[in-house]
Amino acid sequence: MAAVCVSMLSAISFCNDSHAAQDDLQEKVRAAVNAAIEPVVREHRIPGMAVAVTVNGNRYFYNYGVASRESGQRVSQDTLFELGSVSKTLTATLAAYGQALGTLSLNDPASRHWPALRGSAFDKISLLELASYTAGGLPLKFPDEVSGQERLAAYFTRWQPSHAAGTHRLYSNPSIGLAGFLAARSMGKPYAELLETQVFPKLGLTGSYVNVPQREMEKYAWGYAKDDTPVRVNSGALDAEAYGVKSSSADMIRFVEANINGTRLEKSMRRAVAATHAGHFRMGSMMQALGWEWYAYPVSVETIVENSSSEVVLKANPVIRLVPPLDPASRQGNVLLHKTGSTNGFGAYVAFVPGKNIGIVMLGNRNYPNAARIRAAHQILTALDEPPVSATSR
Template sequence: MDRLKTLAVCLGLLTAGQCVAQDPIESVVNAAVKPVLQKEGIAGMAVAVTVNGKQHFFNYGVASKETAKPVTENTLFEIGSVSKTYTATLAAYAQASGKLSLSDKASHILPALRGSAFDNISVLQLGTYSAGGLPLQFPAEFDSPDKMLSYYQQWKPLFPAGSHRLYSNPSLGLFGYLAAHSLGQPFDEAMTNTLLPKLGLKHTYLKVPQDQMGLYAQGYNKDDKPVRVGPGALDAEAYGVKTSATDLIAYVEANMKPSRLEKPLQQAIALTHSGYYTVDNMTQGLGWELYRYPITLDQLLAGNSTPMAMEPHKVQWLNPPQPPMENLLINKTGSTGGFGAYVAFVPSKDIGIVILANKNYPNAERIKIAHHVLSALISL
């Protein structure tokens, strides 16, 4: 990887004989990111890449238009559904610790669900969006902590459990709720006091502490109005994490090289990277979505498309689950009303990228940035 070291490029005509150091990784990232910033009107973006264990940070624009405070690698962004990968890791940790079985029926874990459809729906099916058609969002009248259990108690499946994938916050959210219940803690406590410290993450939050609020970026909606995520049923489990590029790239590295972690957490990460079923060329992990690598841009776009997120798809289960393969690209998108995130990494190549923005811009633009950068890193 000597070619990834900073290259000295003499720009004599422009600098009167002076040499200017240019980082080839920075050139690649700038070329991919800057046109998107302009096209999508994004106020600020933080990008981090890891290559052979070395981290590189690239920051653009401002964390807040009102204060003009620049984005840094420590700026906190909402990461939306990338949060689901943390939730899945907690659930997998509960299984690896002997506290939870993914094969258990949901109502076995939570007696309040007995007599409902969840007598026949497994924890694993909740964690893989295959419970039978739980919707993308809670209905408005049930979207609060005190109403969510009554929603599950009266919900009727659209499909047989395990037959279809339908991406769903209530599905993954209940998965996380059951995991925390099995650990004997509220979800926020299990994440904050157990999982995040064990991962070595010190700048990742479900609720941003008051003394960190100065680092919390302001999000902007499609009309460029300031917005931040609001409370909702199982919000912490499904879309509640706020983190920085520094912590998020460290999380990627922990996923790529978990050997430095305690044994149950190593086992948990392997569970999240295992394949449970396939839909077209995407293999569903726990939280993460998996692809054979190398992968074309079109294939990656299809796997992260609106139809994949919004429509039901028949699934082909892998029995037994497929253990983590050698050549995988692992990824997850995430959005809130004012933020857009994307994470992708290829463990066998020891490369990864995180992209954080304070605007919810199209997934396709995030995928294009990441695919371009990862492809370039391999060829450098």
């Protein structure tokens, strides 16, 4: 390109315009991110936040504050944050990958993949219903006494649904956690090993972990509780599957780009990623996919905020099963897919619009309200979706 720019006046003009356009875009992204994120960081006293944005395959990173108040270490694009329930999108990817490899079908009854469940309600509950929170009323969390496979199996075999499977959605760690656990059983290896040795590498993620190795601990941020106590996630039943991934903004924006355009992924993983986008259940204007939730785009921020509120999330809401599932590609990718995630000391949010080739990752080391995350991200994505000013009109 440099040689062409030197040899032809028209090419020089094109090159200058191209650089000017890139500079304009970079400034536009920076201004949009700062305008949305800085007030959130101040209002919610978030010690540190890493934000990554992708626009037409170009990545932009913005880092705020510290990964540790005690050490003063600054946040970077390689800082590891707890993803909380954003991990569920990776659990869903593993389950869909198992289907692509032929080790399971999402329509399989759950008990097919764990003999301990045979003779229970899970003879009539599918992996798909587990992965979409429509199993019939599994709660948000396990009781504290549930730990280890024996107690886990006993809990599930005693549990009785409140609704017929596939009729109501109730957001649940035990539900999608069991889906991930059973997917891993179908593939013959532990969940964490499958994510770290197969899913992450095939997605191009080089700094994501279920269990952070000692050599990477210096990158692992401390989260901060409401009283500013430094905390990290506690272990629990099916914690890895439901909320256990730690990752960086650099890795998560790669994950977003793989979801926006998976053509560079190997065939089975490409099919798996696409499968996680299919809307299997409709709840009002929201489509419940695998891990992801999505809306026709554009969508008002109030609609997303309402469906992410505790009034909705903590209740069993009637849903309509979509047969066949609704493929976002049928809308030319004009949908907004998103997922929130939290642990006691961390708050994460991921959103993207495939048809516009834009996406955002927000990772912070405090658990702050979902509404604030959604509003900030929506503000940024809306700004990035505005038509660019042409070089000739400046």
